[in-house]
Amino acid sequence: MKNDQPLIEFNPKLPKLSKNEKEVLQLLIEAGKLIVPIYLEQEKQLTKKISKEEIEKVAEKDPSIFSPFTVVEKVNGRVVTIPYHIKYAKFLRPIVDKLIRASELTENKAFSKFLKLQSKALLDGSYEEPSAAWLNMKPYILDIFIGPVEHFDSQLFFGKAAYQSWVGVVDIENSKEVNYYKNILLNTRRDAIIPGEKITNYSKVKAKVDNLILFSGLMARTQFVGVNMPKNLKVFEKYGSEVTLFNQVHDKRMKEQIVPSFNKVFSSEFRMGFEYEDLRKGSFRYIALHELAHNYLYYKNAFTNLSDLLPIIYEISATLLGMRIAGSLLLKDVITSKELESMIITFISRSLYLMEKSKVNKSIINYAIGGVIFINFMLESGALKQYRGLAIPNFMKIFVSIHDLSYSLEQILASGTRKDAEALIKKYGKLK
Amino acid sequence: MTKINSGPLKNPKNVYLTVEGLADSKAELEYLKKIKSPAIVERIHQAREYGDLAENSEYDAAVEEQALAENRITELESILKCAKVIADQHNQDFVVIGSTVKIEMDGEIDEFKIVGRVEADPSKKRISNESPLGSVLLGAKKGEEVEVTTPIVRYKCKVLEIK
Numbered sequence: 021m022k023n024d025q026p027l028i029e030f031n032p033k034l035p036k037l038s039k040n041e042k043e044v045l046q047l048l049i050e051a052g053k054l055i056v057p058i059y060l061e062q063e064k065q066l067t068k069k070i071s072k073e074e075i076e077k078v079a080e081k082d083p084s085i086f087s088p089f090t091v092v093e094k095v096n097g098r099v100v101t102i103p104y105h106i107k108y109a110k111f112l113r114p115i116v117d118k119l120i121r122a123s124e125l126t127e128n129k130a131f132s133k134f135l136k137l138q139s140k141a142l143l144d145g146s147y148e149e150p151s152a153a154w155l156n157m158k159p160y161i162l163d164i165f166i167g168p169v170e171h172f173d174s175q176l177f178f179g180k181a182a183y184q185s186w187v188g189v190v191d192i193e194n195s196k197e198v199n200y201y202k203n204i205l206l207n208t209r210r211d212a213i214i215p216g217e218k219i220t221n222y223s224k225v226k227a228k229v230d231n232l233i234l235f236s237g238l239m240a241r242t243q244f245v246g247v248n249m250p251k252n253l254k255v256f257e258k259y260g261s262e263v264t265l266f267n268q269v270h271d272k273r274m275k276e277q278i279v280p281s282f283n284k285v286f287s288s289e290f291r292m293g294f295e296y297e298d299l300r301k302g303s304f305r306y307i308a309l310h311e312l313a314h315n316y317l318y319y320k321n322a323f324t325n326l327s328d329l330l331p332i333i334y335e336i337s338a339t340l341l342g343m344r345i346a347g348s349l350l351l352k353d354v355i356t357s358k359e360l361e362s363m364i365i366t367f368i369s370r371s372l373y374l375m376e377k378s379k380v381n382k383s384i385i386n387y388a389i390g391g392v393i394f395i396n397f398m399l400e401s402g403a404l405k406q407y408r409g410l411a412i413p414n415f416m417k418i419f420v421s422i423h424d425l426s427y428s429l430e431q432i433l434a435s436g437t438r439k440d441a442e443a444l445i446k447k448y449g450k451l452k
Numbered sequence: 453m454t455k456i457n458s459g460p461l462k463n464p465k466n467v468y469l470t471v472e473g474l475a476d477s478k479a480e481l482e483y484l485k486k487i488k489s490p491a492i493v494e495r496i497h498q499a500r501e502y503g504d505l506a507e508n509s510e511y512d513a514a515v516e517e518q519a520l521a522e523n524r525i526t527e528l529e530s531i532l533k534c535a536k537v538i539a540d541q542h543n544q545d546f547v548v549i550g551s552t553v554k555i556e557m558d559g560e561i562d563e564f565k566i567v568g569r570v571e572a573d574p575s576k577k578r579i580s581n582e583s584p585l586g587s588v589l590l591g592a593k594k595g596e597e598v599e600v601t602t603p604i605v606r607y608k609c610k611v612l613e614i615k
Contacts, residue, residue, distance in 0.1 A: 203575035209561045347605040348558060352574045353583035357603050415604045
């Protein structure tokens with residue numbers, strides 16, 4: 021029987037931890053697993069439909085209905101808004117107990133403070149406080165995210181499955197490499213298409229790579245290899261953000277998605293030019309640069325202007341901007357042409373995989389549409405050709421097309437309307 | 453302190469170093485020879501006294517560290533033997549090794565120093581004179597637009613300032 025629990029556990033090789041760190045880690049793992057029942061409750065909620073008209077009527081009197089941290093449901097025929105921390109209080113208590121015990125046990129004062137604030141936030145909804153404490157902390161070997169994540173996807177505003185957790189131990193060596201890229205990128209001033217519209221806080225962007233122990237809730241469903249948190253722009257503006265990449269999920273993606281798709285869509289002669297290690301590093305680099313590029317793409321009015329289509333435009337924009345930045349890294353001798361080629365072909369492989377899988381896994385639909393936009397744009401420009409079911413890339417043309425598409429997408433983010441986004445998706449984003 | 457990069461030297465006759473890079477290389481070499489290497493030898497000596505070398509992780513770690521230190525010493529000696537020191541004062545009419553350049557390329561305004569390969573570290577704003585970008589900028593004047601090309605990437609790069 022297929023295991024459909026929103027929990028994935030890994031068994032990574034961990035660095036030497038102190039006795040205290042091991043004990044704290046155990047409590048974090050136990051807390052992380054307790055997200056599963058809340059997430060399952062939230063998934064049930066997704067099936068209860070409330071019409072858009074009903075939501076809008078309530079919103080006139082109660083704008084909290086649009087909060088990313090509320091459940092909207094019908095009680096005796098009336099639409100009501102319930103904050104997450106109240107709705108799921110009985111599930112949150114045991115999580116908070118574990119976190120409080122971990123906060124009392126840990127010898128790292130800043131981590132202790134963060135855990136206390138996180139526990140408080142789970143019970144009263146003050147989510148900004150732990151985010152601020154976390155972003156102000158010096159790098160620490162233990163890593164946890166636990167709680168609801170904000171959706172900026174209004175398709176789900178009346179039933180959001182948003183609770184998630186990850187628990188890991190920082191991979192110091194790989195973190196150094198990602199921070200090396202970060203320091204090169206974010207020290208360079210990238211011009212905004214409309215400068216006044218942009219939100220920036222580059223000096224407070226952090227980056228790390230985790231050896232992952234568990235994903236639960238939403239993360240177990242999406243299985244993201246990288247994330248950039250927090251998603252709230254006001255919090256980013258005040259405290260910065262943190263990019264986190266997950267080794268074990270990336271290995272899983274390589275095995276289950278990238279390698280099979282690569283073998284399927286490229287000819288055997290072409291494939292001989294790339295070792296597994298080239299692909300693994302290429303995939304990891306494009307994801308790292310995608311997450312870092314997000315920090316260049318925060319436009320104040322993008323959410324209001326693009327509404328439910330924002331995630332599609334925003335995610336593919338970050339990938340393409342990451343590729344453009346990789347071009348600049350190539351010119352500075354940071355990466356080689358082969359390494360840039362590996363980034364491009366692993367993204368092509370991933371896009372083609374998502375095109376197939378989005379039919380069954382709806383949580384990846386925004387990424388799948390982004391991938392389709394990329395593939396169709398490349399086909400139209402002649403940068404990617406099809407011959408007898410195989411893909412034939414011309415890397416120089418692909419790079420020029422990436423530049424053109426990236427610029428168009430950023431214009432939509434900066435000042436476009438929902439109609440502009442819809443037109444682009446209609447033209448290039450059709451799943452065929 | 454500038455970290456002088458490791459790796460095989462493409463052309464050992466032309467190892468460009470800034471005055472700072474030269475001083476740092478000499479200081480690192482002296483530290484390795486006079487402080488670090490003797491300390492490692494002492495650690496190996498102590499580890500031997502723990503007995504059975506087959507399962508002696510202290511011994512293995514120290515031996516590995518000794519190999520790394522010796523490689524680094526050879527590398528630094530080779531760099532210093534071939535080093536050509538870049539003058540601190542240089543012409544600001546056109547870009548030379550040692551110039552700090554402000555450029556505009558692909559929507560980015562960037563400023564960096566062009567240095568020899570062994571001193572290059574883009575995360576610290578030091579770009580190699582042998583990189584596609586560094587090599588094409590050499591000789592360019594303020595206001596000039598140069599084209600940087602590789603088999604995949606082709607960008608126009610405008611020199612905004614030379615310091």
